[in-house]
Amino acid sequence: MNKVSLYFENGLFLEAKSFGSDGTSVGECVFNTSMTGYQEIATDPSYAGQFVTFTMPEIGNVGCNAQDMESTKAHCKGVIVRSYQDRPSSFRCEETLAALLKKHGVLGITDIDTRYITKILRDEGAMMMVASTEIHDKEELKKVLENSPRIEEINYIEQVSTKEPYVHNQARYDILQFDYAKPNTSKKIIALDFGIKRNILNELTHAGMEVTVVPNSMPSSEIIAKFEAKEIDGVFLSNGPGDPLILKDEQEKIRDMIAAKVPMFGICLGHQLLSISHGYDTYKLQFGQHGGNHPVKNLQTGSVEITAQNHNYNVPDNITEVAEITHINLFDNTIEGVKYKDAPIMSVQHHPEASPGPHESAYVFQEFADMLG
Template sequence: MQKVSLYFENGLFLEARSFGAEGTAVGEIVFNTSMTGYQEIVTDPSYAGQFVTFTMTEIGNVGCNAQDMESRGAFCKGILVRQYQKRPSNFRSEEPLDALLKRFGVMGICDIDTRYLTRMIRNQGAMEMIASTEIHDKEELKKRLEAAPRIEEINYIEEVSTDEPYVHEEGRYDAKTFRYEKPQTSKKIVAYDFGIKRNILNELTHAGIRVEVIPNDTPAEQVIERFQAGEIDGVFLSNGPGDPLILHDEKERTQKLLDARIPMFGICLGHQMLSIAHGYDTYKLKFGHHGGNHPVKNVEKGTVEITAQNHNYNVPESLTEVAEVTHVNLFDNTIEGVRYKEEPVMSVQHHPEASPGPHESAYIFKEFYEML
């Protein structure tokens, strides 16, 4: 481990120790309150452009393995942890977290007061930061941070989306047999890849849906033609990173799909894109929702579900003009799910695939299947 220097948008300058990749990186800092699942978080493409502060004090203790990868790589800028455990102990471990971070160019920062950082973000909001193992002069770090583009100015979807279409056939992972199930499917959809997570695909397949993942820039006309020809039954809009308001091409394609009255389901960024395509722009939360312990009320059933969440943006209350609210966050009463009144379209802000996190919202995938 070597010294790493950190400079934050609010003027804070800190020194810590580094593991993982070396170099200099700029991004937005957020905190995640999940107690487990650091590998799933690190490999979630929705964190592209961000530094993730873990509130769980010890990270790295169970190592990493190919089974728990949520995507083809790791796209966050870095992670900040109180204590990094470099000697993992778990029968499923194939490599230490340090090796995974190095392979994908992600910085690891440890021996730092993550409780202080979490309180700072909670009170002041998510902010830009720079971390470097090469530059240790405060003024130089400040200069570089001020010159760098902000996360809301960068389209990270172009980095995380697939280049070529592919079919996903695996279902849920069976912890008893250590294998993925091969469910029978009776419906077919295409899934726009804005940064899709592997376990979302697993849950869609488990629900009985054959999924073809397509690049984010796939023309809507191609999808509409396949729907009208009976080749597919619907469209899924995936999770993804960054500010949805800069995704003008994705907005236009979503509007065309809505005009064709194709059944659609969106999660996280997909949920936000459906709102924007209907004319209701999203807004940024102060520090976002990131963790595996967020209580959400199912308005229709009157029940409470503990959910996994990862988003900095939210849909507005005015969306109720065209959609019925199905889910509400009990931390701050923000909208967590909707069903559109005049269209076969539904979406949720939280992550019902729960990877990591609880599985209480997995029924939503079956609801999409039934809508199809």
């Protein structure tokens, strides 16, 4: 393993070992409390621009495989782990985590005190950092970081969104059959790709929707024309990376669809963009919510769901002026889901497709299908 040096914007300088790609990379450092799912996390486009510090100390134990990819590649800037295991043991393993990271130019950092880093991020908040296998001088790394744009200044969805439309034609993975179920669809929707996860698409088709995934650049006029011609029944707004406040084109596009009364469902970034498009700006959480063990209460049924989370931004409390709150996070009472009062629009902040429960939050996909009529 090569040496890798880390410099954080609070002045912290650390040295560790590298097991991924070589090079120099700048991004925002966050921590994730999931016990499993490191491959899904690394390949989630919502982590574009971020280094993910895992609180689970042993990472790499079961390797990686094609079925657990949430997208076509690893999108994060790097992963930071206490102990990396390069000899995975699993009958599903097709390659090591190191091989996956190297293939996609992502740094892997190990032999470092992740508990220490997590406590700093918890107390001081998510922060920018630079990691390098090439530069090991603290002052030089500091200059690289100071001269690099911050994550909130970069439109990462232009990098992660699909370039061409495509139809998704598989449903939920059947672990007993080791294959994907065949979809039985009766509704047609467009999914605006801001960094969509494959398992979200699986759940949409599982709920009976034929999904055409389109680039984030698709004009709202074209989407509205398809809706008015009854070629589609609604629109899904996907998850994605970065600060939603800088996505002005996407906000305007959603406003057009709100005015045209297009039924919509948003997850994570889609949830945030719906709030902003209704006139309620998001705010940044101190260190965000990243993990697979967050309790969320459904205020309509009273049930508590164990959810997966991955966001740094949240919608404001005064959104109740236009929407009914349907879900809250029991860790900090932040808003996790809403239904808009005068429109066929719903959204959730958590990831109901990520299956930590394992399927106790998946009903929201069926609620969207039912909303389409």
